[in-house]
Every structure is written in C-alpha cells, then in structure tokens.
Amino acid sequence: MTLAVIGSRALDGLQAPEVQVEVHLANGLPSFTLVGLADTEVKEARERVRAALVNSGFAFPHNKRITVNLAPADLPKESGRFDLPIALGILAADGQLDAAKLARCEFAGELSLAGELRPVRGALALALGAGRSGAKRPLVLPWASAQEAARVSDAEVHSATHLLEVVRAMLPGDGGEPLPRAVAPPQAAPAAAPDLCEVRGQAAPKRALEIAAAGAHSLLMVGPPGTGKSMLAQRLPGLLPPMGDAEALASAALQGLAPGGFDPLRWRQRPVRAPHHSASAAALVGGGAPPRPGEISLAHGGVLFLDELPEFPRSALEALREPLETGQITISRAARQALFPAAFQLIAAMNPCPCGWLGAPAASGRACRCSPDQITRYQGRLSGPLIDRIDLQVEVALVPAAEMLAQPAGEPSALVAERVARARERQLARQGVPNGALLPAQLDQACRLAAAPARFLEQAAQRFGWSGRSLHRVLKVARTIADLAGDEALAVTHLAEALQFRRAFAAG
Template identity: 55%
Template structure:
C-alpha cells in the first residue's frame, strides 16, 4: 500500500483547525503535486521537503507523489505543514512505520538541511491538539510556548532525522519544561506613586472591580497616563485559561511569549496615528490587532480625540461583543477582544480649560469641535468619566495619607468585589445581561422612581440606564454591607456618567 496519512493544523484566526495530510505514491513520471487550496509557501514545500529528505539520508521516491491537504476548502499557508508532508512521503514509501503516525500531529518548517525551524502562532495548535488527546511534535525553537501548555503530550525535535529515529523506536523526543502556574506576575508600577487624585483612584478601583471602561479627562501632566498604567496591577490575576488565551493571541501576532511572566495582564497603548487595521486587525491573511492583543487586559488610548474618527468608530462593536470578525474576499477570521478600555483626553485643544494656573485660549467653537471628535455612541459605551485636575506642587512632596493605598491593598478590595460578582452571576458586573441585571440590581420603589426621574430629565438612553445600574452594583460590592444597591451607590454611579 502506497498511501499514508499524517495530521497537522492550520491557522484560521484564533482557531487551529485540523488538517489531514494524505500522501499517495503511484506509477508514472516522477513528480510531486500538492492539492487542497495551498498558498504559495505551501506549494513550495515540495522542493523544501525533497531536499530535506535527501539531506537526511533517506530516499526521495522516484514516483508520482500526490499530497492532499484536507479539508480542501480551508486555505493553507506557511511552512507549518513541511514536517507532516515529509513524514507522509517517508511513510508511504515504507521508510518509517505508518502505525506510529496515528495518534500524533506534526508541525514544523523544514530547512534544506533537514533541521526544523519554528512555526509562528503555534500556541493555538498546541492547545487544540492537547484537548483532542493527541501528541504533537513541534520544533525545539517553539519550546517557550510549548512550556505554557504542559509536558507529556508535546514533544520537541531539532530535525527531521530526529523525528524519524523516534518513529522507528531508536530514540526519545524531549518534552518542554512546564511553566510554573503558581508564579505571580512580576511587579509593575505601584498605586502609591500616584499623589492626590483620590476621585480618579476611586474610579480606577471601581473599573477594575467591575470590568468597566473609563475615560480620564484633565490638563496635561496631571497623571492620566500614570493612572492607566497602574490599572492592570490592581485587576484580579488571570486564570490559567485566560493567560493561555492572551498568550495565544500574542503568538499569532508573532510577538515573543515569556514563560516567566506569562500571567501578566496585557497593557497595549497604540499611538494616536494607528490605523483602523492596526487597531482591530486585518490584512490579506488576517492578523490580530491591538484590541485583540489587549484581550483580558487593558487597551489605553491616550489623546483620544487625536485618533481618527473612523478608527474610533471601529471600537463600538468590540466593546459590546468582546470579539472582532474580520472578513476579506478569500479569508475570514474571528479574534477575541474582551479588553478594558482606558482612554485619556484633554478638556480642550490647548489642554487648559478649567485650569486655575493657565489661561485657556480656545474658542467655544474650537472646544465643541474637539469634543465632537468622540461620537455619542462611543461615549455612551464608557461607564466612567472622571475629571483629573492639576495636583498642587506641595502635595507632590507631602507625606502619603491614609487613602494612598498601594497596589496590593487596592487589589485585595478589587478581588473581593470581583469574587462577589462571580459567585452571584458567574461574570463581572460590566458583562451582566439585562436578565441578570434585573435580578441582581433590583431596586426598591423609592430608589427606582428617583433614578428614573433623574435619567428622564437628562434624556439618558436605555444603554446608559443599564450601565449606571452595573456601575452601582460594582460600588455596592466594593462597599460590602447587605449587598443591595442603594441610592448612594446610584448617585455615585451617575456622578461618573457623561450624558
């Protein structure tokens, strides 16, 4: 029998669908053809594989070789299928045993010498193969990412010759070292570095506890960026599943993954000149953008009005759905994008409106044009809007007060509040559905009438009503007590709202 089957995995967005590599040897003039919707890099694999097999002291069959990559409708790109194709050819020619291929998957690009080169974006394939209960052989250069998934089901190899020796029972392949799941992320900037700004600190704690989006408004140099950089540190630690998801996105984007610091929440701060594709992802072969790289972490947009209006508008759907679907003529991909938005802006073009120490020279029309760069629908999706005023110079050198808690202290309160939400609804308060919101934020008649009256006067939308309830629910969780939402919680939540 001159038919052999090996298994590999393609890359399709954040998914890693299985690819069955079928190799058939038949009579006729010697030739090699690859079918199954291969891109140029995959079609070129026939030359890489042929030379690699010859340089590994195996015989390349002088027969007609047909390689089928199934399913046929799935586009295949890159050199990740080289190892699976080479092993299929060798197995079809009875140079390696076919039965050893049954429960294994193979990923790796072949050099002409037969050495294995790393595969970009390999982490989703490793996770998927492990869930399917199969062993997977990958290049040793991908050991750092393989260490995050665990040992046992993942094997590392340096060359085609080493893999063939293992299949023949003439050696063993190494397993990656397992990353320490209990190691906390490295320390980041501390909340105690922020002097003053007690209202902004309070809002940041609420945002971390409930997963709410926040907008910081203030003159230049008042600490908006300092506050944003400290949000990941006070957020609850990522679970193993969340950390793997975030690392998988970084792997797809070609960014290095550090096993020693893999549980740190992402913090992405793209420049305001970033394009819409850079922010949400795209390209002929769709790649994740900044919002996906911030998955399970923080996306910081400094100088928010300086971003293109078109770029800002593409954020509206991901803010609601937690994912981004990218469609191109030949490829479609979906990437997760459950990020927490932290935006910062000046109150006016010159930045000094309302500053007691600097005169604002902007006209009312200039201020209006500046603020209308942020659309109402986008602003409506931001739960907390906070003024960050100038801190007196004397306060910068004054002794820290009792409310200037460090990051560890604030994180304890945030974790306690988040655990209440998870026990009650299984999700952060910012993600509560309307049904769960009506159950968990049921208001007494007096509080409900008061809230409805205030919101009617302000012309609030239904989305604003629900978001105020979610923020009030988070404030109640932080404060503890009986657990019900009270009027004081509603009043503070509305104080953070821009109508």
Template identity: 50%
Template structure:
C-alpha cells in the same frame, strides 16, 4: 506514534501517505489531510490545495532538510495535496507533515507512523524543527478528537498545558523524531511553561494628588468598567492608566488558556510560555483598522483581542481615526470581534477593559486662560465631537483629571499602595463572581458583564436609589444602555462599600461619574 525497532523485513512503502495537520480560522481549526504521493513521470515536486507563498516554499525547506540528513528525493514525480482543496492554506507549519509523508512513501518510516497524530512544525535547512504559531489551538483540537500532537520542542511548553488530555511529542529536529519512532531515542515529555513575571507593576503611591481619579480607578478595576479620563497635558492620565494592571487580580487557569490561545495564534508566545498577568495593550493613535480589530491578509488578531481579559489603553483618543474608534463599538458590547474577508471569516474573543485618555481641546489648556488658544472654547467642542455619542455611551466612567499643583507635587508619597487597593479589588471581584454564579451565570465574572435578569437580580435598588435613578435618566436623557451601565457601576460601588443593596449614595456617585465632558455640544 509507536516507538518500536522493526526487525522484520520492512513492508513495501505505500503509494500514498496521509498526515493530519490543521488550518487556522481565528481560534478555530480545520483539519487538513496532507496527502503525499510518489508517481511516475519527470522528477518534480508540486504542492496543490490552495497553498499560499509560505506553504509553496515548503518544498525547498523539505528538500534541504532531507539533504542535511543524507537523503535525496527519488527521481520521480512528488505530488502533495492539501485536502480539502477549497480551503486556503497559509503558514509554515505544513513543513513537518510534508516531510513525514515523504519519509513514509520513501519507505524510511512505517506506514502507520502518523496514525492518530496531528503534526505541525517548520523545518530549518539543517533539519531543526522551528516554532510555529497556533500550537495551543492545535493541541486543543487534537485533544477533542483523541489524537496526539507532534510539535516543535520550543512550543512543547504551551501544548503541555493540555498534557493530561493529550499525548505530546516535541522533537527539536526531524532526525530526533525519526530516532524516537525507531526506538533509538526517547523524547522527553514537555513541561507546561509559565512566563516570568518580569518585574513589578508601577505603584499607585507614586501618583501625587488626583484623589478623585484614584477612587475612580479603583472602581474601574473592581468592576472591569470602561473609563475615560479627560484633562490637560501632564495631569497624570497616562500615569494612572499604567497603574491599573497592578490593581487587577491575576488570570485564573481558564483565563490563562483563553489568553494563551490568542497569543499562540497571533505568534506572540515566547518559548511557549503562558502568563498569569493580565494583558496591557497601548497602541499608538496611528494604528490602522486591521491593527486594532484584526485582519490583514492572514486575518490575525488585533489589539482588541490581544487585550482580552486585560486592559486596552488608548491615549489621545480623538487622534485615532474615526473609523477605527467606531469599530470598537461592537466588541465593547459583545466581547468578540469578527474579521470578514473574501476568503475567510475569523471570530476572536475581545472582552477587554477600555481605558481612554484625552485632552479637553487640541491645545489642552481649555481651563487655563493664560495658556488656552484663541479659539477656546469653540475648539473644545469641535475636538471632543470627534468621539461619537454611541462610543461615549459605552464608557461607564468619565472623569475629569485636573492639572496637578506644585503643592501636590511637594507632598509625601501616599500611604496606600497598589497592593492595598488590589486586595479590595480582588475581594470585590470574587464576591461578584460568586453572586453571578449563584444566579446560574458562572460565565460572568464582573458586574460590567451582567445584563438582563442577571443584572436585575444581582443589583437590587432601594426605593430612594430607584427614584434618583429615574429622575437622573429623565434629566440627563440617559439611553437604555446608559441607564443599565449606571446600575452596574453602582453595583460595584456598593460592593466596595460592603453593601448588598444599592442605596442612594451609590447611585448618586455612579451618576456623577457619567456626566458628559465639558465643552461637548
């Protein structure tokens, strides 16, 4: 977008102005050509091209913005076409492209002002440019096409993460953008924004007792394994889950952009700032299907995608709707989720670590005769049967978390804190990533993601371990999925033990952490 004061006589305004913007389909974008025309006829302002309500209302925001700048629409027929016409348009980010197109056809801005730029932004009634969703995705699309990006000042920080690949203009208002084009003002270049850490994670030292559960939590963190904790109320299941993020290494640069892209499209980036912290999502058990896997009228990302590269904690697992839980099976297996609607198909990444907690029965006191309800143990079988076998088969670790005794609560805090465990976890994850990269799979980072030849090559078993696994598969009726998940967990346990080859103790521990919960038919 050139910044030169044109002193010569202005060229005649074109009959049609074209401004490039984008429509969002998941994390992907589709180019939209905003065509603005001033024609003969009674004064009117029409937007066509399958606009939704927020796009159709753009004409009122644009009209008010021009009025705030002392401009009035000419008494002619204004037609705005959003091409391609068969692609549904939604969102408020079409305001700024429409306004720029009008300024061009009115002769206020030169005709070539919008060449090689992608433009998006919402207009306030006073001419300010308000933040919109999806700026990071739009910036990536513009960079791939060699175009620059015009976006709101509040979103400049997220676009600036691609500053080495793209030209960025981030004005705070429409008049500031006009002054920049005319050479009367220079817009500063935005800086990449990084969110403040916002305090420390809860520390593992605060958990008293539960040594087995702490060990399993470390294994889960080291290999990104899915975990189910089963125990009575007050045993510390939620407390343990809340401390898992503090054991995980921060996101690397590529993962920051991946997570930031999802948050940007979902409208969840504050002041355009990205974060290196891994997401931690804990939806209520009343969450709907659309809230969990994504969807709704605008096909927004759901909790499984917002937890990408992080942790999804589901407390009171059997209380979730059965259909919602079954919808988790595909993303747990593939690492992505596809939202299909009549007019849109959107695919979002969903490579999350599932941590679930549940009571053994509805009353929660199956193992305490003094507190258990009269229906025990039949109630436990009915309650746990709400979790289907195929979903349980995808959970690598299934551990009992017993009630904590008064003696445990009276103990001093543990000597080992989250930082010490996080150091071991980081070392194991680094070793796993290096091993998989050496096998030609740099796209895989943890043993939980390894499959096929990569799993076989990265997890060699010695003969006693192989014999034990074969026997366990026969006795426990392990599925093929369960068989390979035992190997993945054993690989992580061996890494924590500093061993290259999986031995019998590693496989034995992995098998012991996969047993079916008690009371299950």
C-alpha cells in the same frame, strides 16, 4: 507503499481545524506538486523539504512523481507548519517509516535546510484545537513550540529539535526512540508594577480606577496635559486580580498568533496594549488575509490603553463600539471569516480641548486659547454612541505644585488590589462574570432596587436624558461600588457616586 496520510492542523482565526497531508509517489516524469489551497509559504516547502531530507541523510525519491494534497481543499493553508508532515509523508510513502505509527500522531513544524525544526506560529491554538477535537492523538512540535503548547492540560504534546529525532521515533518495529513529552516551564515571577501610592492627590481619578478594576469597567480620563492620566492608567494592571486558567490560555493563544508570538515570561500576566494614535482600524480590530487579531484581541483579558483618544482616526474608534458590547470581534472578508475574543478593558485619556488647558485654574498661569467651535469640534471627534459605551468618565484636574508637594503618599496598590479582589469574588459568586460584563437580562437579578433608590435613579435619568444603555451602565457601576463596600443591596449613596462618573460630551 506509495500513499501516506499524515495528520496536521491549520489555523483559521483562533480555531485549528484538522488537515490531512496526503503524499503519493508514482512513476512518471519527476515532479513535486503541492495542492490544496496552499499559499506561497506552504508551496515553498517543496524546496525546504527536499534539502532537509537530503542533508539529513535520507534518499529523496528524485525519480518519482510526488503529489502532496492538503485536505480539505477548500481550507486555506499558510505558514511553514506543514514542512514536517510533508517530509514524514514522503518517507512513509517511500517505505522508510511506519505508517501505522505516524497515524497515531499529529505533526507541525517548519524545517531548516539542515533538517532542524523551527518554531511555528500559533502552537497554543494548535494544542487547544487538538484538545477540543477529541482525537486524543499526541501532537509533535518543535521544542520551543512544544513548551508553549504544553500549557494545555488535556493535550499530549511531544517535542523534537531535528527531523532525525522524529524519524527515529517512527521507524518500523519496536526499536524507535520515543520522543520526550513536553513540559511547560515554571511560571516566572511577575515584574514589579508601578505603584498607585506614587500618584499624589487625584482622589476622584484613583477612586474611578479602583472601581474600574473591581468591576472590569471601561474608563475615560479627561484633563489638561501633565495631570497624571497616563500615570494612573499604567497602574491599573497592578490592581487587577490574577488570570484564571481558561482566561490565561485564551490570552496566550491570541498572543501566539501575533508577530513575535507568546512570551512564556508573561504567562498568567494580564496583557497591556497601548497602540499609538496613528493606528488604523485594521490594526485595532484585526484584519488582513488570512485574518489576524488586532490590538483589541491581543488585549483580551487585559487592558487596552488609548492615549490622546480624539487623535485616533474616527473609523478606528467607531470600530470599537461592537466589541465593547459583545466582547468579541468578527472579521469578515470575501473568502473567509474569523471570530476572535476581545473582552478587553478600555482605559482612555484625552485633553479637554485642542490646546489642552480648558478648565485649568487661573493660578496655574495657563489659559485656554480655543474658541467654543474648536472645543465642540475636538470633543465631537468622539461620537455619542462611543461615549455612551464608556462606563466611567472622570476629570483629572490640574493640581498646583505646592499642593502636590504637600500631599502625603496615597494607598499602595497592594491594599487597593485586596479590595478589588474581594469585590470581584463577590461578583463571580453571584453572577459568574464581572459587573462590567453583565447582560441586560442579568441586571434585574444583580441590581434590584428598593423604592427610594429606584426613584432617585428615575429622576436622574429624566434630568440628564440618559439612554437605556447609559442607565444600564450607571447600574453596573453602582453595583460595583456596593460590592467594594460589601453591601448586598444598592442604596442611594451607591447610585449617587456612580452618577458622578458620567461626564457630558458633545456628540459628533
């Protein structure tokens, strides 16, 4: 046989389209040609495959004209995941392997020069793609990648550590040694998260944090330096409910596309991303060629914490507007387009002015040195449309040292997390999504108002000049407050508390 076809998969964003690795051996001048829109990493497979086959004891067809085609030809291919299927295709085309056995599986893996299998990026996305395609073919991966991919329940994943193991399983006849089926490692115990009881005072910000956790709302904390904004943000993950199966798989698949890959010890733990304020727009929302997920996608299902919010580049902050509304990001380039989930929970912190001491009490010995124009320009770095998309906006005041030392320890995170979990269960039972993700069409059903609350909300909207989006945000927050209280109907008290978490900013 001079032609062999091996199944594999590429990565296109979070999708994993099927790729046919076609290997043809022909007489003629010896050569090794690789076609099919392959990038440099894939083309370098020629040298890796040649050395891996020779060092594993196989006869490489040096006297043949070898042509490898990665189909479809218009789909870009990248990384070393095609090393293993190319090597198997050469052996099958040379008659050393059973082509029928190879056709029943899909393969991906990078080869060392000695024939060892190395992990590949995006193994979980490959398994999800194999499961979605309905092909029902086992996926053969390097051991470390197989451990990751085995978390997909509807995909059959087998592991191998060396090219020889795969070859023995694919030998002609019934004498092959079957590859072991991969089993996902047990879930590791989550590391102890910082406890909310360590934050003294700050009743309003802690209440805002509880509401944000219960309804998956975005939160902006404004206050002088050292008031506990970062400390509060670090305690939000400890209040969030555990991830569901689909949410955990999507998050882990996105983590697997990033440099460093997915950490199995973080399985079912909500991701927390905290990029430095020097991050570019591409670093936040994603980009590159091929497109890679950015911080907002890596925070999918978890928390994106942006400290010193006005110090981020304006273009980077404005790029957050659409994902905050839709929960996804489409990265478009001239040659290709990629769609990544981005249902993250934004927690941001900022100072009220350039020097940071605007509004500090006189007893603190600190006084703002900024002019009104400087304050306006500083706050104007955050555009009105961006601020309008943040559900909760709370001031974190400077607490005098004597008062802070006299404050008793607050509620532990475990008690607050119980209330959050009960409120989230009510939301999922009622509408299937957290209140922060409610669509305008769902608001009428979830946030029905009696005459008195409707009149109160109308008067507040007219007084503060709210946009339609602001009105919807207040309704969502009020719905979460009612869920925390266990109330079915929205009351004036719920709306009044939600009203306290809208802070006016100068639009820039």
